[in-house]
Amino acid sequence: MAVIHRNKAESKGLGDTIAKITEATGIKRVVKAISNAVDKDCGCNKRQETLNDPNLLINKVFYNNKTK
Numbered sequence: 001m002a003v004i005h006r007n008k009a010e011s012k013g014l015g016d017t018i019a020k021i022t023e024a025t026g027i028k029r030v031v032k033a034i035s036n037a038v039d040k041d042c043g044c045n046k047r048q049e050t051l052n053d054p055n056l057l058i059n060k061v062f063y064n065n066k067t068k
Contacts, residue, residue, distance in 0.1 A: 013059040015051030019044070 011017045022028040028044070035042040054065035 011063065013052035013054065013063050013065060014056065015048035018051065019048050 009016075011020065019028070022031070031042050031044065053059065059065040
């Protein structure tokens with residue numbers, strides 16, 4: 001039986017939520033292994049930052065992010 005470790009930190013946006021899902025399902029580990037094998041950055045961190053943008057409508061609606 002697999003043990004699921006839940007990250008207690010709240011998601012700041014869609015990027016954090018997707019990162020949690022990919023880590024829980026093992027997708028992140030596979031992507032990192034392939035990324036290391038081909039010696040190329042997967043762009044996961046940049047993508048996560050982009051999807052956490054508080055100006056995105058989904059983040060305003062679901063994560064209560066307010067722009068200044």
